Amino acid sequence: MMKKIMNDSSHVVSDMLAGIAAVNPKVCYDREGEVIYRSEKRKKVGLVSGGGSGHEPAHAGYVGTGMLDAAVAGNVFASPDPARILKGIEYADSGEGVLLIIKNYSGDIMNFEMAGDLAQDMDVKVKSVIVKDDVAVKESTFSTGRRGISGTVFVHKIAGAKAEAGGSLEEVAELAQRTADNVRSFGVSLSSCILPGVGTPGFVIEDGQMELGMGIHGEPGIEKTTMKSAAEIAEIMVDKITADLNYSGRETAVMVNGLGGTPLMELYILAGEIDKQIRSRNITPVKYLVGNYMTSLEMAGASVSMLRLDDEMKEYLMAPCSTMAWKEGV
Amino acid sequence: MMKKIMNDSSHVVSDMLAGIAAVNPKVCYDREGEVIYRSEKRKKVGLVSGGGSGHEPAHAGYVGTGMLDAAVAGNVFASPDPARILKGIEYADSGEGVLLIIKNYSGDIMNFEMAGDLAQDMDVKVKSVIVKDDVAVKESTFSTGRRGISGTVFVHKIAGAKAEAGGSLEEVAELAQRTADNVRSFGVSLSSCILPGVGTPGFVIEDGQMELGMGIHGEPGIEKTTMKSAAEIAEIMVDKITADLNYSGRETAVMVNGLGGTPLMELYILAGEIDKQIRSRNITPVKYLVGNYMTSLEMAGASVSMLRLDDEMKEYLMAPCSTMAWKEGV
Numbered sequence: 001m002m003k004k005i006m007n008d009s010s011h012v013v014s015d016m017l018a019g020i021a022a023v024n025p026k027v028c029y030d031r032e033g034e035v036i037y038r039s040e041k042r043k044k045v046g047l048v049s050g051g052g053s054g055h056e057p058a059h060a061g062y063v064g065t066g067m068l069d070a071a072v073a074g075n076v077f078a079s080p081d082p083a084r085i086l087k088g089i090e091y092a093d094s095g096e097g098v099l100l101i102i103k104n105y106s107g108d109i110m111n112f113e114m115a116g117d118l119a120q121d122m123d124v125k126v127k128s129v130i131v132k133d134d135v136a137v138k139e140s141t142f143s144t145g146r147r148g149i150s151g152t153v154f155v156h157k158i159a160g161a162k163a164e165a166g167g168s169l170e171e172v173a174e175l176a177q178r179t180a181d182n183v184r185s186f187g188v189s190l191s192s193c194i195l196p197g198v199g200t201p202g203f204v205i206e207d208g209q210m211e212l213g214m215g216i217h218g219e220p221g222i223e224k225t226t227m228k229s230a231a232e233i234a235e236i237m238v239d240k241i242t243a244d245l246n247y248s249g250r251e252t253a254v255m256v257n258g259l260g261g262t263p264l265m266e267l268y269i270l271a272g273e274i275d276k277q278i279r280s281r282n283i284t285p286v287k288y289l290v291g292n293y294m295t296s297l298e299m300a301g302a303s304v305s306m307l308r309l310d311d312e313m314k315e316y317l318m319a320p321c322s323t324m325a326w327k328e329g330v
Numbered sequence: 331m332m333k334k335i336m337n338d339s340s341h342v343v344s345d346m347l348a349g350i351a352a353v354n355p356k357v358c359y360d361r362e363g364e365v366i367y368r369s370e371k372r373k374k375v376g377l378v379s380g381g382g383s384g385h386e387p388a389h390a391g392y393v394g395t396g397m398l399d400a401a402v403a404g405n406v407f408a409s410p411d412p413a414r415i416l417k418g419i420e421y422a423d424s425g426e427g428v429l430l431i432i433k434n435y436s437g438d439i440m441n442f443e444m445a446g447d448l449a450q451d452m453d454v455k456v457k458s459v460i461v462k463d464d465v466a467v468k469e470s471t472f473s474t475g476r477r478g479i480s481g482t483v484f485v486h487k488i489a490g491a492k493a494e495a496g497g498s499l500e501e502v503a504e505l506a507q508r509t510a511d512n513v514r515s516f517g518v519s520l521s522s523c524i525l526p527g528v529g530t531p532g533f534v535i536e537d538g539q540m541e542l543g544m545g546i547h548g549e550p551g552i553e554k555t556t557m558k559s560a561a562e563i564a565e566i567m568v569d570k571i572t573a574d575l576n577y578s579g580r581e582t583a584v585m586v587n588g589l590g591g592t593p594l595m596e597l598y599i600l601a602g603e604i605d606k607q608i609r610s611r612n613i614t615p616v617k618y619l620v621g622n623y624m625t626s627l628e629m630a631g632a633s634v635s636m637l638r639l640d641d642e643m644k645e646y647l648m649a650p651c652s653t654m655a656w657k658e659g660v
Contacts, residue, residue, distance in 0.1 A: 003520045003521065003537075003538075003540070003557055003630065004596055005520070005560050005563060005592065005596040005597075005599060005600050005631075005632060006559070006560050006596060006599050006649050007559045007560050007561055007599070007603075012595065012599065014597045015560070015601070015602060015603075016595050016599050017598075018602045019598040019599050019600070019601045019602025019603070019605070020598050020601075020602075022601065022602045022605040022606075022618075023586075023598075023601045023602075023605060023615075023618035023620055024618070024660050025586075025660070026660050031345070034392075052352045053595070054596035056593060056595045056598060057594050061594070063660075064660055084518075089342055103659045106566050123352050137647070147596070160614050185588075190333045190335070191333065195478070198518055206332075208333075208478060210333070210492065217637075219425040220589055226332055229336070229337045230335050230336050230337050230345070231337055233335060256353075260593035260594075261591050261593065261628065261630075263590035263591065263622070263625055263627055264384060264386035264590075264622060264625065264630070265342065265346050265384065265386045265625075265627065266334055266335040266336060267335075268338070268347075268349040268350050268353075268386060269335060269342065269345045269346050270349070270350045271349045271350075271352065272345060272348045272349025273337075273349070275349070275352040275353060276352075288352075288353035288354070290349075290353055292593070292594060292622075295593055295594065295595075297595065298591065298592070298593050298630070299591055300333065300591075300628070301335075302335060315597050321659070322658070322659040323660060324620070324659070324660050325387065326659075327657035327659030327660075328652070328658045328659060329394075329651075329652040329653060329654070329656075329657030329658060330354050330355070330356050330394055330652055330653060330654050330657075
């Protein structure tokens, strides 16, 4: 059943992080902490994110100029423990304070906040922002309140650019929170995914079926339904998102994110339909990202994230950036 | 069996190209010719590539500053006809001549060369380079001689940068040919893919099996074998490539390319193993690309392309570039 390009399933995370460090000269890998951090340290507010593995390129792919200073990886779909996160904070700290960007899962909240407390005991100034962009479900298996998914990447980008530009910890944290407050996401899944250490899928989405609002760890969504067309999927996604936040008349950044097993042909088709839905609602898309930004192993499916911009968010969204997974360009 | 995010299977190509044009302000879409072309035309040598669809982001994702001027799309896994390619040439031509970059498949060769002849009849200077980087098989179902696969993207990049810098048609064609002569690739497949218009896989790779050297249209490779570890796969890939061209002591660019259904976690693991293989052979990797650059619908698997660099190739490989699929950054 399981076919993956890997070595021993018990060390996929360290093999993966070692691979990232081997091919990306701008980052280093701390194997003990499972941390990827920037090889050149600058005097600036440090940004740390992370969480369970299996969501690549999140989060290690976002370490670099204009985004994160350190990404801390847990095992697949499991939060990293506080000691690892504390290592990430130490790498990111240059004396200007550290912002933690946390996706809203109970394990992540607990571990990141504990690490933040430990760091503050060591006189590191720490603030945190919690991202809960997924409008699908109010409560979830792994979270109190909404889950954090692909919209988190916008928070990394915008807060990262603000920090790179010399913003203070308070300024960076305020802008990160504002970005988190203005982003909404919704996902659909067409297939399950297989944890390397397990080898069989934990659930099945039947032939001809899809699930609306499934989480990035396979947490239940809203409903299973018959497979819909790209146009219908786009309408559902944009309906759910715009019912939750008023984007009308506003400039908006849009991410069409693959969940790992869905090829670009399908993401481009979906992106075209999303664009039609957005324009029909008097929303102005000013930046599109289409690709794999926050995945769920080899799950087939996609999520859409829409960020309602103001001038400051837009400025830092468009600012220079050089990481493996978010690059400058179209 | 088939689960794809699409509308009608008979117009996946036009839906996809319309989606690309909707989200990328730097390109336009000609629906009649199924051509994506740069929205701002510059006075320079024009670059045209293309081929069957299903290999996204190739080729439309490479249209933009520093790479292609036009990409012509055929139906899924089918070469575009000469009339479409001629349209692409017309969009790319600014009076300085046009270079056609063709992957070595019989249909593409025939159609691109016919279009080139038609363009020359209209007094457009045309040259072409044929890429045959896949070392797996000497002859193939769809080609006389070796197939062209992911290494083609290096030719787009380097020739595109040379053209952007003002190179003449002769200079751009010479550098493109030199790049094609110095790139080798090898792929492995873990699963089949499903043509949207067919709905069922044309072949099956059994549980626990993989195929070495399969083509990007599912053409037979060298052998089916039991599923191997990432380290073993990397050794086979680099063995096959370095047996064909001597990279020892040379600076080399390396692409670790996903075939569509393989997530980044696995590509990063493979990239780490490829790096070990390369360094153990006294080869110096100076640039890595890891991601989906030339795919085969939702096929699981990966190919590796290695480009042996000289100073000029390296200069243009590293030159600025802004497209959807090849961006500046790490």
